[in-house]
Amino acid sequence: MTHKHDEHNERDDSIQTEGLNLWYGTFQALHDIHLRIRSRMITSLIGPSGCGKTTLLRCFNRINERFGYVRTEGSIRVLGKNIYDPDVSLSELRKSIGMVFQRPNPLPISIRENVLFGLRIHSERGDFTRAMQDEMVESALRDVQLWDDVKDQLKKRAVHLSLEQQQKLCIARLLPLKPQVILMDEPCSALDAEGTEQIELLLEQLSEKYTIVIVTHNMGQARRVSHECIFMLHGRMIEHDSTFTIFNNPKNPETDQYVSGHYG
Amino acid sequence: MFSSTPREKRRRKIERIAAVTCFLFTMLLVVPVLAILTYLVVRAWPALSLDFILENPQNLMQSGGIWAPLVGTFCLVWLTLAISAPIGILAGIYLNEYARDNWFTRVVSLAVVNLAGVPSIVHALFGFGAFVLTLGMGKSLLAASCTMSVMTLPVIITSTREALAAVPISFRMACWNMGATRWQTIRTIVLPNSMSGILTGVILQISRTAGETAPILFTGVVFYAPVAESGFASILPYSVDQPFMAMSMHLFTLMTQVRGVSEEMQYATAVALVGLILLISGGAIGLRTWLRNHRRW
Numbered sequence: 001m002t003h004k005h006d007e008h009n010e011r012d013d014s015i016q017t018e019g020l021n022l023w024y025g026t027f028q029a030l031h032d033i034h035l036r037i038r039s040r041m042i043t044s045l046i047g048p049s050g051c052g053k054t055t056l057l058r059c060f061n062r063i064n065e066r067f068g069y070v071r072t073e074g075s076i077r078v079l080g081k082n083i084y085d086p087d088v089s090l091s092e093l094r095k096s097i098g099m100v101f102q103r104p105n106p107l108p109i110s111i112r113e114n115v116l117f118g119l120r121i122h123s124e125r126g127d128f129t130r131a132m133q134d135e136m137v138e139s140a141l142r143d144v145q146l147w148d149d150v151k152d153q154l155k156k157r158a159v160h161l162s163l164e165q166q167q168k169l170c171i172a173r174l175l176p177l178k179p180q181v182i183l184m185d186e187p188c189s190a191l192d193a194e195g196t197e198q199i200e201l202l203l204e205q206l207s208e209k210y211t212i213v214i215v216t217h218n219m220g221q222a223r224r225v226s227h228e229c230i231f232m233l234h235g236r237m238i239e240h241d242s243t244f245t246i247f248n249n250p251k252n253p254e255t256d257q258y259v260s261g262h263y264g
Numbered sequence: 265m266f267s268s269t270p271r272e273k274r275r276r277k278i279e280r281i282a283a284v285t286c287f288l289f290t291m292l293l294v295v296p297v298l299a300i301l302t303y304l305v306v307r308a309w310p311a312l313s314l315d316f317i318l319e320n321p322q323n324l325m326q327s328g329g330i331w332a333p334l335v336g337t338f339c340l341v342w343l344t345l346a347i348s349a350p351i352g353i354l355a356g357i358y359l360n361e362y363a364r365d366n367w368f369t370r371v372v373s374l375a376v377v378n379l380a381g382v383p384s385i386v387h388a389l390f391g392f393g394a395f396v397l398t399l400g401m402g403k404s405l406l407a408a409s410c411t412m413s414v415m416t417l418p419v420i421i422t423s424t425r426e427a428l429a430a431v432p433i434s435f436r437m438a439c440w441n442m443g444a445t446r447w448q449t450i451r452t453i454v455l456p457n458s459m460s461g462i463l464t465g466v467i468l469q470i471s472r473t474a475g476e477t478a479p480i481l482f483t484g485v486v487f488y489a490p491v492a493e494s495g496f497a498s499i500l501p502y503s504v505d506q507p508f509m510a511m512s513m514h515l516f517t518l519m520t521q522v523r524g525v526s527e528e529m530q531y532a533t534a535v536a537l538v539g540l541i542l543l544i545s546g547g548a549i550g551l552r553t554w555l556r557n558h559r560r561w
Binding site for chain 1: 434457
């Protein structure tokens with residue numbers, strides 16, 4: 001999948017961090033992270049448990065701040081804009097940076113309302129006609145290949161779907177907001193092999209329109225789906241390169257040991 | 265192979281004893297409830313009639329019915345809930361959804377717990393001082409309802425918090441990560457999914473409000489205040505600035521304060537009180553079920 005890995009132009013970056021440090025209370029979870037995540041590609045964050053992958057992912061939409069006692073230093077630019085600038089609205093930021101979780105978490109409302117939920121919280125009543133809503137629901141569900149499965153049961157509660165379908169729905173509900181970046185925190189770890197394959201196929205399609213950052217514990221998955229990989233250890237970024245290089249010719253010996261299964 | 269050892273036989277015996285004991289103690293709980301209800305109804309039977317419900321007490325309580333106290337208790341319950349439910353639910357939402365874990369929140373929580381432990385007669389004194397005298401409400405339905413509200417608040421706050429805490433955090437994560445504010449999350453997802461738990465807490469306070477005598481004793485209830493027996497005025501006869509009659513107080517009066525009241529009438533009053541509580545609670549449970557099945561708001 002290296003066909004996209006041509007020369008690196010700064011304007012192609014969706015996310016850039018400079019000297020990013022993060023503390024939970026007195027524990028420093030991230031150390032001096034400098035990274036660039038390229039647009040319309042899939043970038044995997046890999047590394048052993050507790051290395052700071054999820055923490056880093058949660059920095060990109062500033063959701064970490066909801067957990068209290070979190071202190072951040074350094075800058076994070078998303079699409080060229082520093083997200084710590086005072087004029088940044090968290091609501092708008094999170095609208096354009098979607099998040100998908102480890103455990104599918106559809107809301108306890110109907111399938112249709114799940115897809116429209118983001119739209120509802122970001123618009124006034126009456127901004128969209130019924131027909132526009134129907135169209136958005138269909139297009140979002142088609143984009144995640146869920147439409148044919150659920151088109152006759154849009155009013156059914158989403159929690160009755162299978163886990164794989166729930167996870168697809170969780171991706172679909174981000175799409176009406178037209179996000180720039182989709183963050184995924186081990187999106188397949190609750191799914192079986194077939195569900196994982198389905199989501200991975202979907203990721204590849206979505207990467208044509210969206211920048212995707214995915215945290216994964218599954219080496220095979222990182223290898224299969226991502227164009228670039230970032231290897232992290234003890235809260236530091238050890239190596240960032242094309243997936244091919246990380247897995248076949250890593251520069252850092254620790255990366256080499258991790259990807260060849262010596263630890264983690 | 266696979267045959268039971270002496271030790272295993274002993275374990276099985278103990279298992280049997282434990283199961284039977286637990287069952288017996290459950291029955292021990294059920295039997296008195298049924299016994300009380302049956303006994304009350306049987307003793308009250310000769311006096312029970314529609315007239316008994318719909319007439320004012322007459323002839324120094326020796327005849328007539330219970331319409332005035334019945335309506336009084338009904339008004340007291342609804343006014344109390346109208347005051348304490350919004351305050352309690354909003355406070356519960358603040359404490360569970362907004363408040364950070366700091367000393368202030370801990371002090372508030374501690375205050376709530378301690379308020380729940382205050383005896384009802386102390387609430388009565390407080391209500392008399394605060395509402396009747398200081399706020400100048402006089403002995404009135406409003407003062408009594410305020411006093412009852414203070415008494416029922418802690419339970420409503422606590423049950424609201426528990427109901428909210430039972431909503432999985434993953435729902436909130438989903439909402440917040442799409443840019444929803446806390447209030448949008450609460451209104452669209454958290455409240456609809458905790459409403460039945462919250463209402464359960466409120467419903468439990470109905471019987472408490474209807475049954476307590478002490479808190480209304482100094483604050484609004486009176487020995488005798490007849491009301492209209494027909495027409496619109498018989499349904500909402502008390503204005504909030506007037507003293508009123510209440511079932512719990514009336515029962516106490518019939519039993520200890522006036523002579524010559526037949527036992528049937530005392531028992532019939534008790535049956536009517538229990539019936540009123542069941543009626544209001546039943547209505548509230550119906551509302552809860554309806555909300556649970558129509559969670560689209």
